[in-house]
Amino acid sequence: MSDQPRHPDDDLLLETPPAEEGRPDDRIDDERMDEENTLKRGFVRAVRDALAAGDTGAVYDLVEPLHPADVADLLELFEPDERHRLAAAITDLMTSDVVAELNDYVRDEMMEALPAEAVAQIAEQLETDDAVQLIEDLDEDDQRAILAELDPEDRIAIQTALAYPEETAGRLMSREFVAVPGHITVGDLIDYLRDGRDLPDDFLEVFVVDQRHHPVGTCQLSWILRTPRSIPLSDVMKRDQTLIPATLDQEEVALMFQKYGLISAAVVDEDGRLVGQMTVDDVVHIIAEEAGEDALLMSGAGEGDINEPIREAYSSRVRWLIANLGTALVASVIIAMFGAAIEQLVALAVLMPIVASIGGNAGTQTMAVTVRAIAMNQLTRTNTRRILWREFRVAMLNGITIAVLIGMATGAVFTPRLGGVIAAAMVVNVATAGLAGVLVPVAFDRMRQDPAVASSVFVTMITDSMGFFAFLGLAVASGVAG
Known part of the structure; x- marks a missing residue:
C-alpha cells in the first residue's frame, strides 16, 4: 500500500x-x-x-x-x-x-x-x-x-x-525552443544548455540558425552528448530538415509528421525565419481531433460534443436533416412514378427497400475509403481515374455476389423472373454506389469544401433513387408488373 x-x-x-x-x-x-x-x-x-x-x-x-x-x-x-x-x-x-x-x-x-x-x-x-x-x-x-x-x-x-x-501551425506551435548559431562548438552548446536560464523545460533537439535566423540544420540531444566538445556544430548537425510554414493547415502538419516520421519540426514564417516548433505530442492531439471531427461531420452531427450548447447542437444537426428530407423526396417521387406497378405486385414494395439499403451501404463503404484517402493526401488529381476504376471494379464484384444471392432467394420465394429483375437492379445500384462514393467526395474536395460534411447525404440520395428507379423500371420493362 x-x-x-x-x-x-x-x-x-x-x-x-x-x-x-x-x-x-x-x-x-x-x-x-x-x-x-x-x-x-x-x-x-x-x-x-x-x-x-x-x-x-x-x-x-x-x-x-x-x-x-x-x-x-x-x-x-x-x-x-x-x-x-x-x-x-x-x-x-x-x-x-x-x-x-x-x-x-x-x-x-x-x-x-x-x-x-x-x-x-x-x-x-x-x-x-x-x-x-x-x-x-x-x-x-x-x-x-x-x-x-x-x-x-x-x-x-x-x-x-x-x-x-x-487550425494552422502558427496557432498551434510552441514558441519555446532552443536555437543557436552554427559556428559554435559542441562544447559551447553544452555549456550554454547547462547555464541557460530561459530554456524550455523539455526539448528534443536544438535548431541551428544563420544570421537571418533561418534554420539551417538540427542537432538531436543524443548526438550532442556523444560528440567530442571540440567539434564544430556545423560538422555534426543534420542539414536536411522538414520545415513547416506557419500558415500550413493542421491536417497537413499531421500528415507531414506521419509521412516523414518526425518527432519535432521547425516552424517558419513567410520570410523563412524560425518562429516556433511543432512536436509529436501536439500532432497526436491534432490526429485525434481531426479523426473525430471527420466521423461526426459524415454523420451530420456537427461537433458532436455533449457539452455543446443545445442551440448550437440543434442548428448544426437540423440543417442536414432538412437537406436529407429534400433528398428523400427525390426517392419518393420515383416510387410515386411506379405507383400503379406497385399496386399490381405487392412483392415490389417488399423487395425494393433491400435494393436501396444494399446500395446505400455499398456507397457508404466507398465514400469512407475515399474521404480517408483525400484526408491522407492519397487521392489526388493524378490518380483519381485509377482509384475510380478500382472502386468501380470492387463495386461490380460486390454487386454480382449480392445479386446472385438475392436473385436466387427471390426466385425461390416469388418467381424466377422477379429474381432476375432484382439481381440486375442490385448490380446497377451497387455499381452506381461505387461511382458515387468516389465522385461525390472528390467533387466537394475540388470545390474546396470538406468532403466529410455533406457527402453522405448526396451519396444516399443517389443510391436510394437509382435503386428504386432500376428495380421498378426493370420490373415494368420486363413485364413482371405492368
Missing part, C-alpha cells in the same frame, strides 16, 4: 477496485483512480449537496485531494450555474493544469465567467500554444481585457499567434 497520507474522504472520491492479493498495489494517485477514471456518484453528490448548502469550506475540502484532471471531470459533470459556484468555491484549485484538461465548451464558459485578471494569471502559467487555445474563442472585448493584464512579452507572443488563421 502507498505510504502517502490519505484524506479522510478518499473513499468517496473515485470508484476504485480492491487490489488483488499477492499483487503489488500499483493504483494511481493514492488509490483514487479506477480503470475507467470515473468519479464516484456518492462523491459527486456530496460536492453538490455542500455546494447547495453554501458550505464552500466543505466543497474545498472534498475537491482539494483530487488530481487536476479529476477536478476538470468534476466541473464537466455539473450544470453551468453549478460550475460557476463550484469554481468560485475552489478558486485556488483552478490552476492551469485544471484548465488545460477542460472540455473546450466548458473551458470557454468558465473563462467568460472569471474576471480578466484571473484568466490572465492562468494564461501566464501555460505555454503559449495552450494560452492561445484558452482565449482564442472568447469575444474580442474579453480578449483585449485579458491581453491587457498580461506581461508585455506574453502579450506579444499571444497576439502574434492570434494573427495566424485558426
Whole structure:
C-alpha cells in the first residue's frame, strides 16, 4: 500500500477496485483512480449537496485531494450555474493544469465567467500554444481585457499567434525552443544548455540558425552528448530538415509528421525565419481531433460534443436533416412514378427497400475509403481515374455476389423472373454506389469544401433513387408488373 497520507474522504472520491492479493498495489494517485477514471456518484453528490448548502469550506475540502484532471471531470459533470459556484468555491484549485484538461465548451464558459485578471494569471502559467487555445474563442472585448493584464512579452507572443488563421501551425506551435548559431562548438552548446536560464523545460533537439535566423540544420540531444566538445556544430548537425510554414493547415502538419516520421519540426514564417516548433505530442492531439471531427461531420452531427450548447447542437444537426428530407423526396417521387406497378405486385414494395439499403451501404463503404484517402493526401488529381476504376471494379464484384444471392432467394420465394429483375437492379445500384462514393467526395474536395460534411447525404440520395428507379423500371420493362 502507498505510504502517502490519505484524506479522510478518499473513499468517496473515485470508484476504485480492491487490489488483488499477492499483487503489488500499483493504483494511481493514492488509490483514487479506477480503470475507467470515473468519479464516484456518492462523491459527486456530496460536492453538490455542500455546494447547495453554501458550505464552500466543505466543497474545498472534498475537491482539494483530487488530481487536476479529476477536478476538470468534476466541473464537466455539473450544470453551468453549478460550475460557476463550484469554481468560485475552489478558486485556488483552478490552476492551469485544471484548465488545460477542460472540455473546450466548458473551458470557454468558465473563462467568460472569471474576471480578466484571473484568466490572465492562468494564461501566464501555460505555454503559449495552450494560452492561445484558452482565449482564442472568447469575444474580442474579453480578449483585449485579458491581453491587457498580461506581461508585455506574453502579450506579444499571444497576439502574434492570434494573427495566424485558426487550425494552422502558427496557432498551434510552441514558441519555446532552443536555437543557436552554427559556428559554435559542441562544447559551447553544452555549456550554454547547462547555464541557460530561459530554456524550455523539455526539448528534443536544438535548431541551428544563420544570421537571418533561418534554420539551417538540427542537432538531436543524443548526438550532442556523444560528440567530442571540440567539434564544430556545423560538422555534426543534420542539414536536411522538414520545415513547416506557419500558415500550413493542421491536417497537413499531421500528415507531414506521419509521412516523414518526425518527432519535432521547425516552424517558419513567410520570410523563412524560425518562429516556433511543432512536436509529436501536439500532432497526436491534432490526429485525434481531426479523426473525430471527420466521423461526426459524415454523420451530420456537427461537433458532436455533449457539452455543446443545445442551440448550437440543434442548428448544426437540423440543417442536414432538412437537406436529407429534400433528398428523400427525390426517392419518393420515383416510387410515386411506379405507383400503379406497385399496386399490381405487392412483392415490389417488399423487395425494393433491400435494393436501396444494399446500395446505400455499398456507397457508404466507398465514400469512407475515399474521404480517408483525400484526408491522407492519397487521392489526388493524378490518380483519381485509377482509384475510380478500382472502386468501380470492387463495386461490380460486390454487386454480382449480392445479386446472385438475392436473385436466387427471390426466385425461390416469388418467381424466377422477379429474381432476375432484382439481381440486375442490385448490380446497377451497387455499381452506381461505387461511382458515387468516389465522385461525390472528390467533387466537394475540388470545390474546396470538406468532403466529410455533406457527402453522405448526396451519396444516399443517389443510391436510394437509382435503386428504386432500376428495380421498378426493370420490373415494368420486363413485364413482371405492368
